[in-house]
Amino acid sequence: MKTEDELNKEILDATAKIQQNYPELTRFADEMTVTIPSEQDPQINATELADYSNSLQTIAAGYAKNTKQHLVIIGAGFAGLKLARTLNNHPNYQITLIDKNNYHQFQPLFYQVAMANLDASNISFPLRNIFQKSKNVTIRVTEVILIDAPHNQVHTTNGNFTYDYLVIATGAVTNYFGNAPIEQYSFPMKSTWEALQIRNTLLTHFETAITANSLKVQQILSIVIVGGGPTGVELSGALAEMKTDTLPLEYPELNFAEMKIYLLEGSAKLLGAMTAVSSAKAKDYLEDLGVTVMLNTMVKEYNGRQLLLQDGNILESTFVIWAAGVKGNVPQGIAPVFVSKSSQLPTDAFHKVIGTNNIYALGDVALMASEQYPRGYPQLASVAIDQAVNLSNNFLRLPKNKSLVPFKYTNKGSMATVGRNKAVVDLAKPFVSFHGFFAWLIWMTLHLFLLIGFKNRVIVFINWIYKYLTHQQSLALLFPNLHSKNKT
Numbered sequence: 001m002k003t004e005d006e007l008n009k010e011i012l013d014a015t016a017k018i019q020q021n022y023p024e025l026t027r028f029a030d031e032m033t034v035t036i037p038s039e040q041d042p043q044i045n046a047t048e049l050a051d052y053s054n055s056l057q058t059i060a061a062g063y064a065k066n067t068k069q070h071l072v073i074i075g076a077g078f079a080g081l082k083l084a085r086t087l088n089n090h091p092n093y094q095i096t097l098i099d100k101n102n103y104h105q106f107q108p109l110f111y112q113v114a115m116a117n118l119d120a121s122n123i124s125f126p127l128r129n130i131f132q133k134s135k136n137v138t139i140r141v142t143e144v145i146l147i148d149a150p151h152n153q154v155h156t157t158n159g160n161f162t163y164d165y166l167v168i169a170t171g172a173v174t175n176y177f178g179n180a181p182i183e184q185y186s187f188p189m190k191s192t193w194e195a196l197q198i199r200n201t202l203l204t205h206f207e208t209a210i211t212a213n214s215l216k217v218q219q220i221l222s223i224v225i226v227g228g229g230p231t232g233v234e235l236s237g238a239l240a241e242m243k244t245d246t247l248p249l250e251y252p253e254l255n256f257a258e259m260k261i262y263l264l265e266g267s268a269k270l271l272g273a274m275t276a277v278s279s280a281k282a283k284d285y286l287e288d289l290g291v292t293v294m295l296n297t298m299v300k301e302y303n304g305r306q307l308l309l310q311d312g313n314i315l316e317s318t319f320v321i322w323a324a325g326v327k328g329n330v331p332q333g334i335a336p337v338f339v340s341k342s343s344q345l346p347t348d349a350f351h352k353v354i355g356t357n358n359i360y361a362l363g364d365v366a367l368m369a370s371e372q373y374p375r376g377y378p379q380l381a382s383v384a385i386d387q388a389v390n391l392s393n394n395f396l397r398l399p400k401n402k403s404l405v406p407f408k409y410t411n412k413g414s415m416a417t418v419g420r421n422k423a424v425v426d427l428a429k430p431f432v433s434f435h436g437f438f439a440w441l442i443w444m445t446l447h448l449f450l451l452i453g454f455k456n457r458v459i460v461f462i463n464w465i466y467k468y469l470t471h472q473q474s475l476a477l478l479f480p481n482l483h484s485k486n487k488t
């Protein structure tokens with residue numbers, strides 16, 4: 001029988017070993033109910049101590065015996081989630097999938113959450129649900145605060161993780177181009193929370209307008225969307241439909257002829273990545289719906305009430321949505337020399353971050369330049385998914401010593417919807433553009449297909465049919481505190 005001192009020493013050794021070699025297990029050791037006896041708690045007997053010591057040593061030994069390579073993936077967006085799913089249950093890899101949210105968010109439908117057409121849960125999917133039966137994927141819901149590349153460690157708000165391979169798939173964040181007042185007063189839409197915040201602010205504005213004086217009403221009912229990419233086009237189209245379909249019925253006290261929707265775009269066309277035909281058609285659609293489209297219009301300042309344009313004109317609005325740009329979301333710790341001007345991580349054709357040995361980057365945060373795309377591939381869900389598939393194939397080839405396959409980009413074309421029966425599609429092969437009802441059907445089918453989870457697809461589909469038939473949405477619920485600009 002070991003003495004209490006010997007057992008205590010064993011426990012301290014095992015704990016130190018875990019802390020040093022497997023920091024990610026420290027939490028489990030800390031959570032074990034029995035602790036080393038102290039003056040405050042001298043009751044623990046030798047049997048309990050021996051059990052505790054055995055358990056600790058079993059954890060450490062079991063982990064050490066595990067010969068799998070530890071792959072840490074930061075971000076469960078389109079790229080990170082696809083990678084984890086394709087390597088799910090693979091015998092060679094132990095995967096830790098880290099995300100600050102416990103769900104995957106489907107960004108292409110954020111605008112429908114913002115316009116109260118869909119519930120946030122319809123476009124989000126719980127990560128633990130996806131990997132319920134996985135033997136090798138562990139989910140950690142925590143924020144990465146630092147990458148310590150020299151020590152192969154990722155630091156998070158909930159402990160550190162040591163990796164053999166690290167994949168950064170942290171996506172992009174809103175780019176305000178250094179304009180702090182615009183960042184302070186305008187509303188971005190890069191997360192489910194931000195989409196809900198737009199919805200709440202919008203509804204609050206209508207409630208406020210009912211009792212405001214007529215001058216103020218105009219300011220409150222002027223909504224400006226900055227950025228004429230797909231997000232700006234889709235948002236302004238949905239808002240315009242809301243203005244004619246639902247709002248007059250729900251707010252009979254308000255005169256919606258006073259409601260103005262502005263879409264501002266800095267360049268000479270909407271949907272910059274699409275063909276001239278599709279851009280022009282989208283503009284026609286929006287103008288038919290009553291949106292004021294202002295091209296070649298740059299925003300200079302915004303103080304929460306007035307939007308000053310570069311040409312000196314002023315738009316009065318207390319509600320500005322900023323959809324004018326994104327930049328890569330590179331975690332702290334990566335040396336600036338490895339980060340591009342677009343705040344992305346330049347990678348080689350095998351997704352490895354240039355200048356590193358075992359760090360990869362995928363999706364919006366990665367910049368893989370090629371002859372045809374010197375500034376990298378478009379920041380699209382399809383690109384993120386295709387890159388993840390290629391990297392996972394290479395991870396499968398690695399243990400077999402097979403040569404790695406470079407990423408080959410396939411342009412699948414692009415599309416945007418403006419509203420009911422109104423969408424524009426540019427196909428890459430064959431190179432054709434079309435618009436109208438058929439384009440809208442394709443847009444809907446593709447987005448339904450891309451959504452994760454059968455239940456979500458069914459619910460979204462039913463919501464769309466209901467909206468199509470009744471011209472109504474029924475999700476205009478106000479949640480207190482969500483309308484404030486700062487996250488609480």
Ligand SMILES: Cc1cc2nc3c(=O)[nH]c(=O)nc-3n(C[C@H](O)[C@H](O)[C@H](O)COP(=O)(O)OP(=O)(O)OC[C@H]3O[C@@H](n4cnc5c(N)ncnc54)[C@H](O)[C@@H]3O)c2cc1C
Pocket residue numbers: 074075076077078079080098099100101104105107108109110111142143144145169170171172189190230231329331362363364365379380381382384
């Ligand atoms: C409003 C909107 C509409 C869009 N519409 C379309 C469309 O119609 N078609 C299309 O192809 N593309 C569209 N896109 C672009 C598309 O969503 C992105 O290209 C795609 O999401 C990129 O995937 P990703 O995996 O690189 O990053 P994301 O999908 O953004 O995932 C990044 C993940 O990383 C997590 N994360 C970030 N930082 C940290 C951290 N420090 N710690 C832990 N976790 C972190 C985030 O929570 C997130 O889950 C749209 C984007 C937006 C914003």
